[in-house]
Amino acid sequence: MSQPMTRREFLKSAGALAAAGVLPISLVELAFADPDQNFTFGYISDSHIQQIKGDKFVRNWDRGLIRAVAETNLLDPKPDFVIYGGDLAQLGSKAELDHGAEIMSALRHKTYYVMGEHDYYLDLGEYWSKLFGKHYYSFDHKGVHFVVLNSILTYDDWTFNRWPSAEQRMMEMAGLDNPNGSPFMVGDAQREWLRQDLEKVNKDTPLVVLSHSPLQKIYKGWNFWTEDAEQVQALLKPFKKVTVIYGHVHQIQYNQIGNISFHAVMATAWPWPYPSTYAQAEQYLPKLTVPMNRADPFFERDATGWQFINVATGNVDMQYNLYNNTTRTVAFNTQTGWPEDKTYQAADKHIPPQSHY
């Protein structure tokens, strides 16, 4: 029988430090980092709060988010802010968004929200806006320009004409492998906004783009895909240091395309298989990625987690805090010019659980 983690197990795994009331996360010590320019931010994503009926929600997904919020609160030193990476709700209902927002309200840091498709397709983000604000926007922090995109839009025809009801539209988009789905995109209007926003930014300023969809084309069948990826990447090309952080895939992925580093974040709810494990289709997994450990479904929180990111001299280093696995750190290597796993990048360092088939 599956064991939702007992209190004793939680304390044991979190160590004596949890009992002490802090979770000292050691910042990645990098030879090239100038400590004065460092700051950290937390990243929680893909909680998929799912309503069963009335005030009853799927306990499994609730626990994942509750734990991420609790642990992020214990971070020492404190992160400057937290990003919520999208898919707070499962079917975009007011009840789910409210329940998710209630859990997130315990977070003691300023939080910026990114839209996910599970939040959007019921009412096109109307209630989400009431809770969290704009669908896309930018802000500056300690010399870094942050852009938040709503990258889960799709063709107008699918969004407005295809389905007889909003509920059905949401159900159809909710199935990852649903052949009736439609590819994600940033879209013409938002790309034009992005172009204008970036015009005012110095090309030496580090850029961090927060998106739900990958802004790459990985596997269309599961919408690990952004239809206008090349056009978005072209807008980011003139900048010296660009990092894209995305959710949606519920697994470790990272990549480098030209000047852009890409980092995926984990879900708090559940892990997804790598597209390479689907035998009936061709797909492309970012080649740098050393996969996460295969999930052990008998441990509810296995292969789920949250992140914190260290911005050192404009490059992003991501630490994956996995509840049931060893922490993984993917840091930008200025020698090679791409992100690397601190422990497992070399082929001979891979361990058996990282082999997916």
Add this chain to the structure above:
Amino acid sequence: MKDNKGKCYTIVLAILASAWGAPALADEFTQAELTRWESEYMAVVKKGRELFTDSKLGSNGVVCAQCHPNAANTHPETYPKFQKQLGKVASLWEMANWCIRNPLEGKDLAADDPRMTALLAYMTFERRGVKLEPGKH
């Protein structure tokens, strides 16, 4: 007497001859039958896909496809195998039941329940072409 034996042989030969002339012997099947069996099978695969996305399989609305898009990561080609968490060598249907009981908070299906057959048919169909590796982890 000779005459009766001759008649016996004739009768036996006649019976055999009519049997050979009959449309479907036990060791032959026609294209029509192959087509029918294939469509029966695909109907069950289709039913399996429906169950894979059916929120009524469990009690909390969670469906198999949420964690297993296109049945990925179910690995039917590796069963039976030692499933450490069950503490024994187990078959795919036992693992499917574990998922129904736990993440889906539902009730076990019998191994020969048509719904279990359908789920197994769908999972193996999505994994077609992958070589068998029973016992693999």
